[in-house]
Each structure stands twice: as structure tokens, then as C-alpha cells.
Amino acid sequence: MPIKWVLHWQPNQGSTVSSQILNEASECVESINGVKEGRWKATLNYYKPILKDEANQSEFPRDFLGISLADEPDKYYFIIKSQRIVVEADTNILSIMEKLQSYKSKVALYFEGFQYQLGDFRFRIGKVVPTHSENVRGIVMEVDYLPISSIKTANKLMEEFMEIWHEALAKRSLPGKFVNIDINFEEYGLGDIYTPQHTAVHYALVMADMIATVQAARG
Amino acid sequence: MECVVQGIIETQHVEALEILLQGLCGVQRERLRVHELCLKSGPNLGVVTSDVRLLCDLDQPDPTWTVKHVGGAMRGAGADQISVMVRTMIESKVSKNSLRMFYALGYKLDHELLKVGFAFHFQRTAHISVSVSSVNKMPKVHAIDEAVPVTHGMQIVDVTAPATPENYSEVAAAVSSFCEFLAPLVHLSKPFISTGVVPTAAAAAASLMSDGGGTTL
Numbered sequence: 001m002p003i004k005w006v007l008h009w010q011p012n013q014g015s016t017v018s019s020q021i022l023n024e025a026s027e028c029v030e031s032i033n034g035v036k037e038g039r040w041k042a043t044l045n046y047y048k049p050i051l052k053d054e055a056n057q058s059e060f061p062r063d064f065l066g067i068s069l070a071d072e073p074d075k076y077y078f079i080i081k082s083q084r085i086v087v088e089a090d091t092n093i094l095s096i097m098e099k100l101q102s103y104k105s106k107v108a109l110y111f112e113g114f115q116y117q118l119g120d121f122r123f124r125i126g127k128v129v130p131t132h133s134e135n136v137r138g139i140v141m142e143v144d145y146l147p148i149s150s151i152k153t154a155n156k157l158m159e160e161f162m163e164i165w166h167e168a169l170a171k172r173s174l175p176g177k178f179v180n181i182d183i184n185f186e187e188y189g190l191g192d193i194y195t196p197q198h199t200a201v202h203y204a205l206v207m208a209d210m211i212a213t214v215q216a217a218r219g
Numbered sequence: 220m221e222c223v224v225q226g227i228i229e230t231q232h233v234e235a236l237e238i239l240l241q242g243l244c245g246v247q248r249e250r251l252r253v254h255e256l257c258l259k260s261g262p263n264l265g266v267v268t269s270d271v272r273l274l275c276d277l278d279q280p281d282p283t284w285t286v287k288h289v290g291g292a293m294r295g296a297g298a299d300q301i302s303v304m305v306r307t308m309i310e311s312k313v314s315k316n317s318l319r320m321f322y323a324l325g326y327k328l329d330h331e332l333l334k335v336g337f338a339f340h341f342q343r344t345a346h347i348s349v350s351v352s353s354v355n356k357m358p359k360v361h362a363i364d365e366a367v368p369v370t371h372g373m374q375i376v377d378v379t380a381p382a383t384p385e386n387y388s389e390v391a392a393a394v395s396s397f398c399e400f401l402a403p404l405v406h407l408s409k410p411f412i413s414t415g416v417v418p419t420a421a422a423a424a425a426s427l428m429s430d431g432g433g434t435t436l
Contacts, residue, residue, distance in 0.1 A: 049264055049325065056263045060325050080323050087320045089286065092311035096288045099309065102265035103324065189316060197314070 001071065002122075002146045003154040003194045005162070006202035007178040008210060009139035013217070015175035019136050022127050025178075026114060028169050029123050034116035040070040040124050042111040044203060047103040064103065065207070066094075067200045070115075070124065070142075077200035081208060084187045086197045109207075111140055120146050121161065128210070138210045141178055142199075149193050151185070181205050220293075220383065221308040222345070222391045224398055224407040226376045229416055233351055233374055235424035236404050237337065240349055243400055244341040251352055252277040253334045254363055256318060258326040271326065273318055277363070286311045292409075293387075302398075303391045304409040305382065331357055333366040336374060344393035345380040352377075373416075376405050 009025075011017050030036065044067045049060040067077045068091070076094060078087045097103060113126025121143060128138035143162070148154040166177070181202070185191075188201050228236055237248065254275040260268050272287040290307030292298065298305060336352030353374045355366035378398060382390040398407040403423035406414045417423075 050266055052263050052266070059261075059263070061323055064324065078320060080320065083319075083323050085316060085320050085323060086314075087317050088314040089317070090311040090313075092309055093286060093313065095309045096271065096286055096311055099288050099290060099307070100260070100265065100269040100271060101267070102260050102269050102326075 001149060001194055001196060002144045003148050003151055003158065004199055004202070005143045005158055005180055006199065006206055007141045007143065007162075007180045008206045009141075009176055010179045010209075010213060011176035017136055017138055017176075019127060021174055021176070022113065022125065022136070022139050024172050024174055025125050025139065025141065025169065026116075028165075028172060029116045029118065029125065032118065032164075032168050034118040034123055037115045037117055040113060040115045040126065042070050042126075042203070043068045044109045044111070044207060045105040046107040048106040049103055050101060063204075063208070065204050066097075066105075067203050069196055069199055069203075071199065072196045075196060077197060079200055079204040081204050084189075086188045086190070086201050086204075088197055088200075109137070111203075122146060137214075139178075140203075140206060151192050151194055151198075179209075181209060220305060220381075220387060221379050222303045222305055222382050222387060222394045223377065223379045223410060224303045224394060225378075225410045226401075226405040226407040226414065227370075227373050227416060228351070228376055228405045229420065230353070230372050230374055232404055232420050232424040233336075235427040236351060236376070236401070238427050239401065239404060240339050240351075243397075244339040244349070246339055246341050248337045248339055250278045251334060251336045251338045251350055253352075255332045255334060257329045257331065258321050259329040261325040261327055264325040270329070271321065273313075273321070282315070284313050284315050284317055286313050286317060301388070301391045301395070302408070303394050305387050305391060308381075328360070331361070332369075333357065333363050334375075343397060345382070345386075345390040347378065347380045347394060347397060350377045350379075351375070376401075376407065378407055 009017055009021060044065060047064045047066060051057060061080045061082060063081045065079045074091055076089050076091050108131045110129050111126045116123040124142040126140055127136045128140060129136060145154050145158060183201060183205055185198055190198055254277055256273040258271050274285045274287055276283045288309045293305040333355040334352040336350060338348060338350040340348045351374055354369045356369050357363060357366050378394055380390050380394050404417060404420050406417050408414045
């Protein structure tokens, strides 16, 4: 699959994220000739163990996530960030997890928005919302460079393209910026050729960063 | 869900069974070499203990992994009347590091097996799979190269077919009727109800071997 960067909106200190920023960012893609293609959606679940004795919670991972991605609707991805594990499975795994009754979802988040094509690039910009709520908790942006799958090969080109993007967005004087997290994919056993597992790891780290930002803002 | 029956056959008659299956199924046999890891949830995890199996297909150039959950068998008067077991079964292909994930989630290795043999997959009302395999255990964890047979001179025959709550009776009937063709060599019944080897197997095998499997249905 093509190389992808997953960026997220980092608000300036004292400011909050809102759907207005999503609108501005979407308009910005259109202003640089991005062509709107349709909607996209991804979902993320935080799981917690079902325990006989809650006192032993520390024995179990607290950062066990499951993700369904827009690129691979028939697959499901699990990540345990603290142990650098990413697993790809068929969506049948969700029925197996249901039968096992050992973990259950404690929080579910949706990522949803519009997809744009811009030459050899594909943009997906979307808001992060909890289920049963319209409160925007964050904004994510996927940027694919369709001709290349090698992370190393595409890196410089992606950096240059993101500079153009940041310049275009800077004209709108928004209270924050899109940031890219530098990830050591090797730690997760992933190679240089980009796969959906890379995207799943990206999302897990983006979420961790968003949560850390919110917690830091709350002091 | 799936319909399933099981039986045992002496290794000396396996070749005859293969000839019979070849004639009946009309498809090429596939080699079978599967490392099966049975995991159980740790003592504190889950309201009740849960089991899950990880199957590693070693007969692929790059081994592939499957997570399998086998649920309880259907019960009641309806289930008693049919000669095959109907049970819930869910499988999911997974990447190779799923064992590490289950360990991290609090599952422990209960036991592991190496199944070596062959299988036939074919369509006859239902999508039926027949596998004939020797079951081996490992003296050390994951030591598949040192595996030794659990029962010398015996192999297990499994006949399975995927089913749904709507069609399981038709699938069960298809599996039952197929099993009748194998009856001279192997008696197939619901799993965990051992019916032993077929006394006439030697004579049936001798007849099949001399016939060279030329008889088809």
C-alpha cells in the first residue's frame, strides 16, 4: 500500500479543538486544488480486562486498542503500545473476542470526515468523536503518497509536501498546527514497506499523544 | 457454526482411506502440517475460563496463523436425533505475532499439538473437509521437530462442514451420508464419543488396495 503519514491537530496552549478548525483545514485542501471524493471512517476501541478480582488490574495491559481502518474494512488491528505489539486479523476476530468474554470495550471513538485527491496525494481529514456524541475531541489527517510504498524513499518528498501544506494552512492563522509523530516502526517488527499495520500503530500513537495533550492542558 | 464428526483409524489402513477419499471427492489431497497451540485464560481473567486455539499452518512457504474458537455443542432433543455434532466455531486469520498478543493479554499455553497428515476439501451439498492426521505432542515447548505421536499406530479422521442456524440440518445430513461411504474403514461419530476402530477395516483396506481406488460413485 502507499506510504501514509497520520498527523493530528495540536492546539496552541489555551485553545481547544473545534469543528471550525476541521472546516478550515478542509477548505485549505480544496484551496490547493484537492478534489473531494467522499466520506471515510475509522473506529478505535480501548479495551479493558474483565476481571474476577479488580485488585489485580496491574497484571493486564492498560493500553490495549483495536482499530478498524478506512483502507482495510475487512481487517481489524490490535495494538498494545507498551509492549510494541501490533496484530492484524480478519474482522471475525471481533466475534471471537465477544465469545471469550475476557476483554470489553471501555471507550470507542470514531474518526470521520472527507477524502480528497490531489495529484498523487490522497488526503483524509476527519474529526475524532466519542460514540453517541458530537463533541470533537481531536482532528486527524491522513496523507498518502500513492506511487511509493517505501517509508525511507518517500520521507524527503513527504516532508517537502508537508511544508507546502503548512504554508497554505498558515495563511488562515489557526490556533495550532498539524503534527507528525516520528515512530520507530522496527520496534513493532514492521519493515520499510508501508502496510496497514503501520497505520494502526500510527493511530495508537496519535491517540496517546492527544490524550497526553488533554491531560497536560488540564494540569 | 460447524457440523463435525470424528473417528480413529489404524495407520496401516490410512493409505486405503486416502484411495477411497480420492475416488469419492474427486479433488487432489492437500498436505496437512499444523502446529496447534491451545491457550487458556489466566485465573483472574474473564468471568469464566476461556479457551482459544492458535493454528500455524506449517505447510506454507511462509507459515500462516489462524485463531480458532470452538464453542459448546448444540443440545436438546433435536441435537440428539442427528448423528453429527453441531457447535459454534469462529476462525480468523491473524498475523504471526498473535501468540505474543494473547500472552500479553493474560492467556497461558495449556498444551500444544502437531497434526501431520492430509486433507480433502470438496463440495457435496455442503463444503466438506476431511482430514486424516497423526497427532503428536512435544517434549519441550514449541519443539515441533522433536514431536512424538500421542497414540502410536493410530490416526484421527475429522469430517467438518461450516453451517448456519438456518441450514445446519441439511449440512448434518450431507456429512452423515458422506460418512456412510467411509464406514467400511472408519466409524465416524460425535467428538468425544469414542467408537473405536472398525473390525472390518483390514478386509476393506485390502479390497481397496487391490482395486487401486478405481471405483467411484
